[in-house]
Amino acid sequence: MEFSQVRVYHPFVGPFDPCPPILTKTYQTPVQLFIPFQPPNLPQFNPQEALFKGTLWPALYSPYESKWGKEQ
Amino acid sequence: MWVYEKKLQYPVRVSKCDPHMAKLLLEQYGGADGELAAALRYLNQRYTIPDKVIGLLNDIGTEEFAHLEMIATMVYKLTKDATLEQLKAAGLDPHYVNHDRALFYQNAAGDPWTATYIQAKGDPIADLYEDIAAEEKARATYQWLIDMTDDVDLQDSLKFLREREVVHSLRFREAVEILKDDRGTKKFF
Amino acid sequence: MEQQKPCDPEYYEMLEQLQALDFALVELNLYLDTHPDDLQAIQQFNVLTQERTQLANIFQEKYGPLQGFGRAYSRYPWEWSQTPWPWQV
Numbered sequence: 001m002e003f004s005q006v007r008v009y010h011p012f013v014g015p016f017d018p019c020p021p022i023l024t025k026t027y028q029t030p031v032q033l034f035i036p037f038q039p040p041n042l043p044q045f046n047p048q049e050a051l052f053k054g055t056l057w058p059a060l061y062s063p064y065e066s067k068w069g070k071e072q
Numbered sequence: 073m074w075v076y077e078k079k080l081q082y083p084v085r086v087s088k089c090d091p092h093m094a095k096l097l098l099e100q101y102g103g104a105d106g107e108l109a110a111a112l113r114y115l116n117q118r119y120t121i122p123d124k125v126i127g128l129l130n131d132i133g134t135e136e137f138a139h140l141e142m143i144a145t146m147v148y149k150l151t152k153d154a155t156l157e158q159l160k161a162a163g164l165d166p167h168y169v170n171h172d173r174a175l176f177y178q179n180a181a182g183d184p185w186t187a188t189y190i191q192a193k194g195d196p197i198a199d200l201y202e203d204i205a206a207e208e209k210a211r212a213t214y215q216w217l218i219d220m221t222d223d224v225d226l227q228d229s230l231k232f233l234r235e236r237e238v239v240h241s242l243r244f245r246e247a248v249e250i251l252k253d254d255r256g257t258k259k260f261f
Numbered sequence: 262m263e264q265q266k267p268c269d270p271e272y273y274e275m276l277e278q279l280q281a282l283d284f285a286l287v288e289l290n291l292y293l294d295t296h297p298d299d300l301q302a303i304q305q306f307n308v309l310t311q312e313r314t315q316l317a318n319i320f321q322e323k324y325g326p327l328q329g330f331g332r333a334y335s336r337y338p339w340e341w342s343q344t345p346w347p348w349q350v
Contacts, residue, residue: 028212028215030211031238036249037295038242038246040299040301047285050288051232051277051280051281051284052228054232054233055236055288056288057288060235060238062235064231064234065218066221066222066227067219068221068222075329077328078328078329078341078346079280079347081287082284083276128294131290131294135287141347145348148348240291243291246295250295
């Protein structure tokens with residue numbers, strides 16, 4: 001589960017684009033894309049941690065951080 | 073029937089008076105990929121889906137109502153004590169002249185909710201693919217909502233809701249696998 | 262037992278414990294909907310259901326009914342319709 005859930009690409013920069021180009025774009029590829037059918041007996045969070053993570057299983061956990069204030 | 077439970081599924085904390093964020097959150101209240109559309113989509117499809125996956129649609133549909141209540145709680149907390157000036161500055165003055173501070177099933181742009189947001193094709197695979205797509209679109213909407221606020225408490229509740237979309241998407245994908253399998257044998261990939 | 266006013270710190274603590282147990286049960290429930298033959302998960306579901314019932318009973322004793330329509334007892338006056346509602350706390 002240590003693989004990245006984010007993919008990166010670099011869009012073509014046109015010579016007449018009016019705004020300063022965003023050189024790096026990202027998109028999410030969360031865990032459900034890589035688990036066609038959940039296997040039994042996966043390790044679990046305790047109930048408290050599961051609540052705050054939004055899932056009982058670490059293998060299903062997909063973090064996301066706000067982009068607010070983080071643009072280059 | 074349903075029996076109401078007098079608690080939220082997840083604690084909702086909002087630490088900043090930000091009525092403009094309430095306007096944006098309406099996307100998940102009465103929008104095309106919002107929680108109302110989700111609940112009604114699954115609970116309606118369950119009547120005509122194979123027996124093996126009725127339970128899943130029933131239960132995810134029920135959980136969506138808990139999420140609808142969480143979104144409503146956010147909107148309510150963000151607007152209940154906002155002054156008229158704050159509502160106007162947030163672009164909620166058209167909302168105010170029609171609804172005061174009442175919630176309304178509409179999206180962030182003010183379009184009222186419509187049944188055309190949800191599909192029911194009667195074909196189990198078509199319906200489940202629609203459900204998977206709906207979960208991914210709701211997940212994306214939560215990402216963009218998380219991007220639009222610096223309130224970490226609000227972000228926390230929205231991250232919970234985003235993660236639920238991930239889990240629901242996985243369960244619907246499993247439902248497709250169950251329907252593909254004609255011998256009742258389980259396959260773990 | 263004299264009923265306590267919600268919104269004291271203990272109310273939030275106990276509510277969160279209940280939300281945590283109930284959330285694990287939601288997760289197991291959805292998992293079992295697509296994995297009906299997982300005996301271990303069913304056993305865990307049943308153990309957590311028992312824990313949940315006990316905690317909910319204590320919570321309701323202190324802060325009033327969690328469910329209406331005959332799923333919890335009421336003292337006098339009628340407790341169900343009293344504040345606070347979930348979106349108010």
